[in-house]
Amino acid sequence: MNQKSQIFAHTDPYAVSDYVNQYVGSHSIRLLKGRDSKSSLNHRNFGGLDLCRISYGDSVRVTSPGLETCYHLQLLLKGHCLWRGNGLEHYFAPGELLVINPDDRAELTYSEECEKFIVKLPSVIIDSACNELNWQKPSGGIRFPPRHSLQQLNGFINLLGLVCDEAEHNMSMTLVAEHYTKIIATKLLETLSSNVSRKGFVEGNPCFERVVQFIEENVKRSISLEQLAELALMSPRSLYTMFEKHTGTTPMNYIRNRKLECVRACLSNPTTNIRSITEVALDYGFLHLGRFAEKYRSTFGELPSDTLSRHKMKCIDSRESSLSSLF
Template sequence: MNSCLLSHTSSVFDRADPHVVSSYVNEHMGMHDIRMPRLGQPAASLNHRKFASLDLCRISYGGSVQVTSPALETVYHLQVLLQGHCLWRGGGEKHPFSPGELLLINPDDPVDLTYSADCEKFIIKLPSSLLDKTCRDHHWQPPEDGIRFKPRYNLHQLEGFQGLLQLVCVEAESTHTLQQVQEQFTRILCAKLLTLLDSNVSRLPLEQGAASFERILHFIEANLKHDISVEQLARLAHSSPRSLYALFERHTGTTPKSFIRQKKLEQIRSSLTDPASRVRNVTQVALDYGFVHLGRFSESYKNAFGELPSDTLRRQKAPNPSV
């Protein structure tokens, strides 16, 4: 595959001991082990650049090698095969990668790769926190147990992605690159990954998310006297609890529990100020709305409305002065 993904200006090792190169990879790209034939003297090469929160590298071991790792933990590896062949094993499957194919390794995926002697790869190490932030920025819904991608793709079928990788490499090797520009490219790269590659992220349209929130509001209003759990609301919105928190942050600026507590307090205040509600005492109405710790309830009420609930009730029951 003809590519300009990291040139010789990014060279760190050229025709070096593969185990020395492997140690460098362990430090910068993620922990792994290599196994090579005892015969011969393979010469490894590696180009490397830091790019905002990413690490970019172009690597060849110069000989047949097996690369293994139990898991990458908090990073994703995007690997593009440039030349040679690579056999991937994972999830009870195996697939021989050819030049132009892309492998996406999730953080909790065991790594088992066998490189041909002429194999060369371009690899991006991408922290999982970047993809989580991209989801929040776009109001997408990642699952609670983490974002996962399907592993295999043809780079030429991912519209515009090869050109984006080339632009990233050009910017990484520029002598005048700015940190803000690198961070902007990184955001674009993460967004492209989440839109072009198959993943478990739900990208609901904004209006669909708004409809879900409207449905949640109606449910809360109708059930203020009952215990309402985050899990109930998440099921109602067809989302994960984490995505539900993001939905509330976007629409209310607070958490689901805080929003529900505020709505309960507002309804209690309405009852305490309504002569037709026939509230006998504060304890009765507090317990009706699930406040069993009356001291905490009074404190929350005063923080919200500037007076104790007993003061509100007393003022409502006070006789009107004659005119």
């Protein structure tokens, strides 16, 4: 974002905070060092999005009670930011993306040099994209994991760059802005893991249903593209087209994602006796454990060891509950 969108430059951080409360999201700030800090802010509204580039110029603690009807996509550009939310915490570094869901409380601690690019995305836009994809939206609303690496989100940073260029143009057209907004919402739904069910596409398509059923029944095995094409009675190219239409991804990516989801379900299940993450990963065909851990983190926003730690805590709580019931 350039000078056309600059609202504040080297200004009182509380003035910047007041502006953010009005246009970007409800929050409060507290300067940790209490000195004369200088904050900067760029802001543009574009097709229902609010685009914001912000730096407070000091160590600042930001507390948000929840954004109610919108998502915040916060891309760290410089410095670092400690995020706390939902009983978890993580130091975000440049190139990492934080997603704050509607109604999620969050506490953020910015370093002095911290600079962020923020996209405020109304939840109705995500809901609309989900409906157009014919996917099933959960009754409690669509939710994404908080942590993501832009290296794993193919093309997303370029998409944001195009949106900023359009937003800075004085003659940006409303219809163009709406198309870009829809693309961002669809990209998030198709790229990030979420609690959305994609089963809506299966209905009315026996061929696709048959292929998906085969994958579910053989998810622990190695499945080739040729096997699926033969099962579907179509060429590999046609198979790619069918999966792109119904899932927004390739057949092999779909299989990998299902394997990852099964691993996560196993690691999260307090009734499952898990000896090691390696054993579970190998059971689902992940032979390169380093790449498995990185893909798991980019998909679910945490390492498999984090999931397993919660699994163990659930087991301990369950045993303690059972013991207490005896007395």
